Amino acid sequence: MKRKHVLEVLDKIDDRYVTETEKAPKKMRKRPYWIGAVAAVLAVVICISSFLNTPVITANAIALPGDARIMEHPDIDDYKDRESYLVDVGKWDAETGHRRTTRENAAISLLPFFTEASSEFLTSQNNENALWSPINAYIGLAMLAEITDGDSRKEILDLFGIEDIESLRSQVSAIWESVYEDDGNEISTLANSLWLKDGLNYNQDAMNNLAYHYYASVYQCDLGSDSANKAIGNWLNKNTGGMLKNNTDKINLSPDTVLALYSTLFFQAKWGDEFDSKNNTDGIFYGVNGDTNVTYMNKKLCPMNYYWHDDFSAICLSLKNGSTMWFILPDEGKTTADILNNEAYGEMVSSSNKEDGWKNKKDMKVNLSVPKFDVSSTVNLKDGLNKMGVTKVFDMENSDFTAITSDTPVYISAVNQSARVEIDEKGVKAAAYIELPGAGAAQPPEEIIDFVLDRPFVFVISKGNLPLFTGVVNNI
Amino acid sequence: MEDKQIIKLFFMRAEEALRVLKERYGNTLYRIAMNILGNHHDAEETTNDTYFAIWNAIPPKEPDPLAPYVFRTGRNMALKRLEYLSAEKRNNSYDVSLDELGACLPDNDINPEQAVFIQEIADSINNFLEQDTDMNRYIFMRRYWYGDAVEDIAKSVNMKSGAVSVRLNRIRTKLKDHLIKEGYYYEA
Numbered sequence: 001m002k003r004k005h006v007l008e009v010l011d012k013i014d015d016r017y018v019t020e021t022e023k024a025p026k027k028m029r030k031r032p033y034w035i036g037a038v039a040a041v042l043a044v045v046i047c048i049s050s051f052l053n054t055p056v057i058t059a060n061a062i063a064l065p066g067d068a069r070i071m072e073h074p075d076i077d078d079y080k081d082r083e084s085y086l087v088d089v090g091k092w093d094a095e096t097g098h099r100r101t102t103r104e105n106a107a108i109s110l111l112p113f114f115t116e117a118s119s120e121f122l123t124s125q126n127n128e129n130a131l132w133s134p135i136n137a138y139i140g141l142a143m144l145a146e147i148t149d150g151d152s153r154k155e156i157l158d159l160f161g162i163e164d165i166e167s168l169r170s171q172v173s174a175i176w177e178s179v180y181e182d183d184g185n186e187i188s189t190l191a192n193s194l195w196l197k198d199g200l201n202y203n204q205d206a207m208n209n210l211a212y213h214y215y216a217s218v219y220q221c222d223l224g225s226d227s228a229n230k231a232i233g234n235w236l237n238k239n240t241g242g243m244l245k246n247n248t249d250k251i252n253l254s255p256d257t258v259l260a261l262y263s264t265l266f267f268q269a270k271w272g273d274e275f276d277s278k279n280n281t282d283g284i285f286y287g288v289n290g291d292t293n294v295t296y297m298n299k300k301l302c303p304m305n306y307y308w309h310d311d312f313s314a315i316c317l318s319l320k321n322g323s324t325m326w327f328i329l330p331d332e333g334k335t336t337a338d339i340l341n342n343e344a345y346g347e348m349v350s351s352s353n354k355e356d357g358w359k360n361k362k363d364m365k366v367n368l369s370v371p372k373f374d375v376s377s378t379v380n381l382k383d384g385l386n387k388m389g390v391t392k393v394f395d396m397e398n399s400d401f402t403a404i405t406s407d408t409p410v411y412i413s414a415v416n417q418s419a420r421v422e423i424d425e426k427g428v429k430a431a432a433y434i435e436l437p438g439a440g441a442a443q444p445p446e447e448i449i450d451f452v453l454d455r456p457f458v459f460v461i462s463k464g465n466l467p468l469f470t471g472v473v474n475n476i
Numbered sequence: 477m478e479d480k481q482i483i484k485l486f487f488m489r490a491e492e493a494l495r496v497l498k499e500r501y502g503n504t505l506y507r508i509a510m511n512i513l514g515n516h517h518d519a520e521e522t523t524n525d526t527y528f529a530i531w532n533a534i535p536p537k538e539p540d541p542l543a544p545y546v547f548r549t550g551r552n553m554a555l556k557r558l559e560y561l562s563a564e565k566r567n568n569s570y571d572v573s574l575d576e577l578g579a580c581l582p583d584n585d586i587n588p589e590q591a592v593f594i595q596e597i598a599d600s601i602n603n604f605l606e607q608d609t610d611m612n613r614y615i616f617m618r619r620y621w622y623g624d625a626v627e628d629i630a631k632s633v634n635m636k637s638g639a640v641s642v643r644l645n646r647i648r649t650k651l652k653d654h655l656i657k658e659g660y661y662y663e664a
Contacts, residue, residue: 001581003574005594007555009581010621012598015544017605021617022504022543024632025610286634333632455634 024332100464102174107350107465109161110138113388115346118470120384121417123337127288129375131419131471133265133432135179136190137381140263142172143192143214144393144412147206147259150400152392159390169213176215179265179463186321187268188463191239192216195232195260197223206404224255232260239264240431247378247418248433258410259401262433267461267468270427272318275299275370277425285371286455287475294371294476296454297425301365306449308360309344312458315366315451323468325428327370328458329451336456336472345458350465369452373476376420385415421461421471428461430469479542486534494527501543504622505550511623512554512570513561522557526550551621570623576644577620580652582660597660604654612647619644 001009073092079085114134122130138160145156145168153165162168181188192214196202198221210216217235221228229251236248243266253260275297285294307314314328326349330339339345351357382394392398399411419432453473461469482500485493505526509519526549539545558570581597605613611633618624618632626644630637 001578001583003571003578005590006574006578006581008594009598009601010577011548011552012595012602013617013621014602014605015541017602017613017617018544018547018621019541020610021614021622025614286636291636332634 099174099178102171103178104465106171106175107467110134111346111350112343113138113160114467114470115343116388117381117384118346118467119340120387121379121381122470122472123340127474128377129472129474130377130379131375131421131469132377132379132381132417133419133430133469134467135175136263136265136419136432136468137417139172139176139190139192139214139265140261140415140417141385141390142168143194143210143216143261143263146210146214147194147261147404148393148399148401149403150392151398152400153403155390155392159385159388169209173213173215175466179466179468181321186270186319187241187266188321188323188468189239189264189266190215191264191266193232193235193262194218195223195228195262196220197258200258200405201407202405203403223257223260224253229253232262236262236264236433240266240433241268241429243420243422243429243431244376244418244433246376254413257413258407259404264433265431265468267323267428267430269319269321269323271425272320273299273302274427275425280372280425281369283369283371283454285476288456289475292476294373296369296371296452298370299366299368301448302368303363304366304368305361306364306366306451307348307358309348311342312339312345313451314345314348315368319428321463323461323463325423326460326462327451327453328460329453329455330457336458336474339458340472345460346467349460349462349467365448367448367450367452369450369454370423371453371473371476372424373473374420374422375471375473375476376418377471378416378418381415381417382412419469419471421459421469430461432469479540482542483534483538483540486531487538494531497527497530497546501546504547507624508547508550508622509554511625512551512558514569518557518561519554522554523550525557526553529553547622569625573619573623576648580648580655582655597655600655600658600660601651604651608647608650612643615640615643616647 074085074088079088117137118132118134121132141156141159145153145165148156157163157165157168160168162171176190179188179190192210194207194210194216196218200220202220207218210218219231221231232253233248233251236251237245240248277297279298279300281296281298282293283296284291304315304317307316310331311334312328312330314326316324316326318324328339328345330336348358386394392400393412396409396411399409401410417432419430421428421430423429456472456474459469459471459473460467482493482496485496502523506519506523509522509526510516513519513522526546529549530546533549537545605616608616614633615629618629619626626640627637630640633640635643
């Protein structure tokens with residue numbers, strides 16, 4: 001047919017199709033999968049501007065944390081009379097409730113930090129996978145606030161929106177205690193440590209505060225030596241289930257490091273409802289760097305809440321330890337960066353378990369397809385923290401570490417966080433460590449929906465409303 | 477703002493109507509014009525002409541829905557300008573998409589009742605689109621009605637360009653089969 005007539009035919013195409021083309025349709029999706037494991041390590045390396053000449057010795061423990069101050073639920077068999085049992089149950093209720101309230105309030109007050117920082121750290125990794133642990137970074141930075149003073153401390157408190165160090169301490173303790181869990185199967189453990197250079201004068205009260213409020217271990221050794229690097233690597237491996245061995249084996253602090261702060265989070269949990277490997281399918285993941293063949297874990301007609309927003313849709317899978325993993329898929333035409341730059345997803349994650357929480361959700365039957373993945377990344381947090389107003393601790397001229405030592409000048413040379421998340425049919429496994437070294441939309445119309453994570457997506461693993469891990473999977 | 481409110485502003489002869497129209501539909505109008513004319517200057521002028529044409533048409537017209545009316549007006553204005561422009565500007569990318577589609581539609585030169593025939597083919601294509609998937613319909617419309625480049629369509633649906641081209645090819649083959657089945661094709 002000639003062009004002229006083709007144009008005439010096209011002019012008579014139904015209005016409906018002209019209108020509906022304004023918005024791209026949801027892609028047809030395959031079936032679902034689920035998560036495995038996560039780990040993160042935040043490392044802060046603190047240096048001094050001059051060398052300290054001290055002999056090499058093995059690490060000495062200066063302060064060690066006690067057991068978690070978590071009250072066990074009273075066992076009726078331990079009581080002779082019902083009255084005293086009920087009194088203790090009341091105490092347990094009150095303490096658990098107090099901890100939950102503190103944690104929930106902390107999560108709300110920290111939401112701006114979590115959202116802004118996630119956007120900052122995860123979107124700066126170009127097209128690579130990126131993940132980090134907001135809670136791990138928070139604890140690491142809180143410890144940094146504890147060992148600094150003056151404006152150095154104030155900048156960190158301001159970042160968290162917290163008035164004073166006492167409030168921070170009680171918040172950290174509550175978070176630590178509410179996240180902590182280890183029955184050998186379901187694991188969710190935070191661990192913190194501070195490493196001091198031999199010969200550094202330190203304030204014992206500050207060390208005791210770290211051990212008590214932050215459950216931190218403090219050691220003194222010849223930082224920068226092979227033995228010290230090995231000791232730190234061993235400590236990190238132990239606290240991250242060996243998940244980050246590739247990173248921890250490379251610990252190599254420079255000889256002018258005077259303080260090194262490590263915070264870890266290791267997380268392992270089974271899915272509330274495991275995937276059946278018999279339902280796995282092979283398929284393509286349309287990654288940013290190209291298409292790859294991956295294995296999809298699938299669930300059919302699985303009843304769950306389906307969440308949506310102008311820019312994304314999401315589902316949330318439960319884990320046996322009461323945590324949840326969110327999968328957030330950008331709408332057509334949107335990118336993972338669009339999600340991370342919008343605070344809506346953070347609000348969804350932090351408010352979903354409340355009655356007056358996220359409005360745009362609907363109980364639906366979901367045909368879910370989740371790719372099996374094992375992603376890891378190391379994120380340098382220094383530049384992002386600078387942008388968010390934390391500058392003094394990195395500045396040799398203006399840093400203030402007088403809360404811990406009168407030796408000066410001490411400053412932070414690097415803040416790195418390594419994290420890894422692995423998911424499979426059984427569940428999630430994850431680890432993170434932070435290292436801080438110092439030198440010196442529209443409602444879904446139907447009841448059944450396909451949710452297929454076959455292109456870049458965002459995930460969040462949270463406990464209650466606290467985000468433990470947030471990541472972007474751009475490629476598998 | 478709802479389309480009904482935009483129409484109301486036109487009826488009140490409030491210039492705010494043009495601002496809202498531009499905000500709501502300006503990007504798409506420009507895209508359509510650019511796809512057809514392949515030139516920023518012409519596309520810009522056509523888009524502005526379209527606002528003016530709509531300002532003159534409403535009232536008395538009260539199009540409901542508004543969107544397809546606006547896009548059709550813009551498309552027709554762009555096609556008119558294309559016709560007016562000199563011959564060397566022809567064979568742009570929009571013509572390529574028209575030729576793609578034209579190749580799978582029956583030639584009606586010998587049909588004495590051309591207008592009826594055009595309407596019948598259009599009805600048949602509408603039926604065909606109705607039965608196809610949302611994704612195929614979207615890709616078809618973007619390519620042939622809006623004249624979008626394959627790369628842009630691919631981006632909007634998060635697919636590779638090659639995948640969109642293959643899909644378009646399949647849609648055209650299916651469309652031709654459909655038209656044959658409906659009796660519009662009489663090949664030698």
